[in-house]
Amino acid sequence: MSRSTADSASSVTLPTPKERRRLREALALSEEQVAEAMGVTKATVRSWETGRSAPRGRKREAYAKLLGSFEPDGPSSTENPAVSSASPGEAEKPAAAGKPAKPRPPSPVRAQAPAPPADVRPKAAAKRAAKPPKAPSPAPAPVRRADPRPQERLKPVAAEAPAPEPVRPAAPGLPATPGLTPEEAFDALYAHAAPGLVHQTYLLSGRRRLSREAVEYAFHHAWQHWPEVAVDPDPVGWVRATAYEYALSPWHRLRRAHKHPDAPPTEANRRALLTALLELPPPYRRTVLLYDGLGLDLPETAAETEASTPAAANRLLHARTVLGKRVPELAEPDALHRRLSALVTEAPTATLPAARAVRTGSERRTRTWTRAVLGVTAVLIGVTGFTAATAPTRYIPVNAPGETVNGVPVRGGPQKLRPEDVELRDRLRAEPNPGPERLVPTAE
Incomplete structure (x- = not known):
């Protein structure tokens, strides 16, 4: 696709999300049928109709043609992919009639929708497509019951009183x-x-x-x-x-x-x-x-x-x-x-703050959250830097001290003396000859 074609496709104006849903239902098309015709998923079509996203490129132009809101820029842009995908007999009827095509009205809400592809177009859509386009009203009022x-x-409807x-x-x-x-x-x-x-x-x-x-x-x-x-x-x-x-x-x-x-x-x-x-x-x-x-x-x-x-x-x-x-x-x-x-429609009695207070409160809340996020980010960066600077560069094994298990002394060296052992050692050192004199050796 060339750059000019992409620019022209991206400049196509789509109806509002609510109007997209209304036009699809006016054509008696389901979300699955539109998704199959456009080559996307049902979730994508739903996001288009709720305003979360919008099609781009050629899909945007094809989606606008499917809804009937696409207006060609010049006389050369008269080819309709929805009509070309229909049966040959249907495609030759407008040419055989020899009647000049009526100009498309400027409003995308009242514009006549072209026929969708033949594999997904119901009979109701064909009947609606055969009707002449209606003139756009200058100020259409919102109709409470637009979907019959x-x-x-x-x-x-017959039993309903006005x-x-x-x-x-x-x-x-x-x-x-x-x-x-x-x-x-x-x-x-x-x-x-x-x-x-x-x-x-x-x-x-x-x-x-x-x-x-x-x-x-x-x-x-x-x-x-x-x-x-x-x-x-x-x-x-x-x-x-x-x-x-x-x-x-x-x-x-x-x-x-x-x-x-x-x-x-x-x-x-x-x-x-x-x-x-x-x-x-x-x-x-x-x-x-x-x-x-x-x-x-x-x-x-x-x-x-x-x-x-x-x-x-x-x-x-x-x-x-x-x-x-x-x-x-x-x-x-x-x-x-x-x-x-x-x-x-009752008159409200609630007291609300002034609009200026709401605006300043929103800005103050935004600044507070921004500063809080920046502060937490700075603390995390500081802790990470301190940890990286003080962390050991090599592994130092830990030598656990020995313990006595079931009365078996620790293997490999003297044990730590208990207070009783220390007292006994001191007594032995202070009184080296506590026994009888006959046991004391004498020097000759």
Whole structure:
């Protein structure tokens, strides 16, 4: 591959991670099928859709063509590998028709997706590919139920009465606004999202102190990774995911302050709903709050909880069933949706520190950890150097002293005298002739 080809492939613009999942599901393709078509593993496709990584080189261009978001730079770039890999009859139909090709709309969200390879393309994808492209809307509003297939399993469309959709708080978009410094953009994001996030994390955890701690931690983390948050299309969702992960961590049960939830509210309806929510497992609790409380659609909920769309739908169904049994008046999905939306949109009463204090606290914590790491590293280097300087250069064998075993004296030399032996030796030296005189030799 030449340098120009590599540069053109690397300059291909991909949709956002959530939009990649939505486009794949709109084509009725599974992760295994996309992985087989791209020549990668299923885990790689999942990391592309969660935003952990992105394809490069030719795989980036092929992935964009597969999702339908690739736009050729010139008239010569009209060849579609997905069409060329299809059957010959299908490849000759556009040429036989003799109709001019319609220009591709600029929005990657509304662009018509080309047909994937023939070995993995379902019939539903072929029907969608045959439809004309739709014109891009100037300001598409987030649709709560964008995926009809899982929603059909949740509730029949014909029997559903039209209910007012919740107003989802839009991302402020301040990082991309020209003229704002990073500090000003962070302060605006904090003032916009922090109070509501404290209330949401309280609904998830049932602990007010933990909810404030989770939101402060999330914004500390956001300021440390501000270049990444600044270019994120949904900075509120980025901070929300971090706060939810921290608040639902099982390690908080080991802390005495957060071992038990706070006292439930005095109102009977609120107490019953919050108690039923806390009885759900954390992933199910988070799913029902995102879908019925915040009004996210099913693919966005699945992407934020790092689960597949069918798994998120099953969690939602189970959570609704359990909440309906605990609170009978919330057995209908619309009633549960209205109640959770009202809880989420309540005016928060928590007092939070100023945005400047959060930023300075994050910077101070970063400096403290950096100095601690440097100090520990310096100590380890000093100990290693001292050990290397004082260590012996040759092996010195250790001669263990002999010991008496079962009354057998030590072999190879006199033993160490005991106090009794020393006393006897001194007496013998002081009184050399203690016996009778007849035994004393006389000199002649």
